[in-house]
Amino acid sequence: MNRFISAATGVLIATLATGTSAEVIHATWGGGGARTLADFVQQPFTEETGIRTRVVEVPNTAGAVRSPTASQYNAVTVTFFEGVGLSGTDLLEGFTDEEIPEVKNLPPEVVIRNDDGLIVGIPTYFAYYGIVYNDDLADAEDFKSWKSLADPKWKGKLAITRPVYAAAYDLTMYAHANGGDAANIEPGVELLKGLISNSLTTYTSLAHMNTLLGTGEVTAVPFYSSRVWHLQKEGQKNIKIAIPEEGGLMLAYAVVSPKGSGNREETRAYLNYLAGAKSQIAVSVEGGGIPTNNTAELPKEYLEQLGTTREALMAQMYVPDWKIIWDNHEERIDMVEQLMSAVRN
Structure with missing residues (x-):
């Protein structure tokens, strides 16, 4: 009963503060990221503005935007390349630079x-794609280049993601490592x-890959920096990440607003807050990411945990033309599926 009264009181205070009962509903993937968003972004935003906010967990965020019921959400987190793909549709609300001043x-x-x-x-933070390895079985020197993944000495000791991601991430990165780019992926095919x-396997989920790395069944895998951060935070200090000499693939995560969702002014204020340094620092420190906001100053303790600086990481990142990747995505998924079938048979 007390919890109900407390929640109701909070809603009343927010309503009185803004003169409206409008709410910003943010859809994202389930798990720790959703909790981080609610506790470290939405709560302070509501305290500062009086605008009510809520997180809704969905399994497929880009699918939620394309759904006929997308207007139930005011904001949705998507991968960057999905956001680029959606930008060419009439499904997203557009804002001017004056409406989102933090964009500068x-x-x-x-x-x-x-x-x-x-x-x-709005890009709220980025992680990157590097070569993650169990340092009981290998070290960073083993993965100075992306080309090392094709070395026969790793036969049966690596893992690969599903074609939907391998087509967008792996194929693009390997093409770059061999002199190609997002438009010319042929140089990456042999790698x-x-x-x-x-x-050894195609991993089906992040949890699946966490287990394979932790047990040593897999020595190394192209994987996400944020997952390494979480694993190390949970005590698996033997899981490390290498950024090869050709760079790491920068993976920004963006928040979009489905067209027709309503509460535009409250949503605009929320998106501007997400673009700001304060919220991006909170998301990064709690979730293992890196702010996209150039004015964000990460705490010294967090930088020590990362073992580098934001500026140093940015200098090592490869940012491909995601529009080209999206435009060719289905065709490249088919290619990767055929490669997997041919190589394994």
């Missing part, structure tokens, strides 16, 4: 815009074949 502090190449130049995606040949 974001790298232009990671702000998602539609054909009219309006902002349709991808080598990884497939060396892979």
